Amino acid sequence: MTLHTSPTRTATDPRYAGGAAYMDGTFMPLGEARIPITDWGYRRSDVVYDVVSVWDGAFFRLDDHLTRFRASMEATRLVPRETDDEIRTMLHRLIALSGLTESYVAMDCLRGAPLPGTARHPKNTRPYLIAFAIPYVRLVSPEIIERGTHAIVASAVRIPDASLDARHKNFHWADMTSGLFEADERGADMPILLDAAGNVTEGPGFNVFVIHDGRVATPDSNVLGGITRLTVIELCAELGLPCDVRPVSAEELRNADEILFSSTSGGPFGVTRIDGRILSNDRPGPLTNRLREAYWAKRKAGWHAEPVRYDLV
Structure with a gap:
C-alpha cells in the first residue's frame, strides 16, 4: 500500500x-x-x-x-x-x-x-x-510495520491511575522508559506495561488491542483515551468486528491470535511476537491488516480531515 x-x-x-x-x-x-x-x-x-x-x-x-x-x-x-x-x-x-x-x-x-x-x-x-x-514521525520504521512489531510484557508496572490519571497525556514516562530499555535488552521492539493487578494497560506512545476468535478487545482503565484507539474502535463497528472495551489480562495478551497497536505516529499496526511467541506465521494477521488498510484508505479519502490553511504564513 x-x-x-x-x-x-x-x-x-x-x-x-x-x-x-x-x-x-x-x-x-x-x-x-x-x-x-x-x-x-x-x-x-x-x-x-x-x-x-x-x-x-x-x-x-x-x-x-x-x-x-x-x-x-x-x-x-x-x-x-x-x-x-x-x-x-x-x-x-x-x-x-x-x-x-x-x-x-x-x-x-x-x-x-x-x-x-x-x-x-x-x-x-x-x-x-x-x-x-x-x-x-512513525513510532516504528516502515520495515518493522511490514514484518510486524516484536513486543514483550515489561517487568516495570504502569504508574497507577490513583497517582496519575493516564487519560491526561503527560511527561511522566519513567515506567515507559524502563520498559523500552528492557525491550531492547531482550531483543524486542516495544514493551507493553501491566498494572499492579496484572492487566494490560498500554505502551510508550500506543494503545493495545488483542484479537481472539475474530473478537477485538482493548483495555478499559489506566490508559490514554487514544484518538487512534477511538478510530480503531469505530472501524471495528464499520467492518462488523465485535470490539470490547474491558480488562485484558496478561494471559489473554500472551495467548491472542493477533495483537494490534494504535498510535498517531503510524496508525494501527501489528505485533507478530510477544515474549518470543510467534503470532500469525510471524506476519501481521488478517484482521490487523484489514483494520490498517481501512484506516489509511479512509484517511486518504478525507475522513475526519481538516485541510491545512497554507495561506497563514
Missing part, C-alpha cells in the same frame, strides 16, 4: 525547512526554540501535551485532539492564555510556515518557574504553551 502521495511543498522561508515552533506567543524556526532550565516544565516534568498528525495536507481529527488537550490542561491546572480557536490557528500556521504536507505536530503546556518574591508553589507559576511541527 502506497501512503505518501501528496504534492510536495517547501517552506516559504528556508529557515523553517526543518520545522516550525511556537513558544509562548512567538513563532520561530524549530532550531531556535528554547525552554528556560528553571521552569517546572523542565525541572519537574510538569507538562501535559498532545500530538496530532497531518497527512496529505490535512489534520486528522483535530477537534478530538484539541478537546483531549484542553481536558488534560484543565485537570492538571495547566491552563494557558490561548483559547482552543487560537491554538487551532497556531497549529495551522506552524504547518504553513514549515510547508509540510506530512507532519507530526506536538502541543505542550508547561508550568513555568514561581514568580519572583512568591512561595515555591505551583499556584504561583504561569503555564504557557509551546508547539512544533516536524516531518511525520
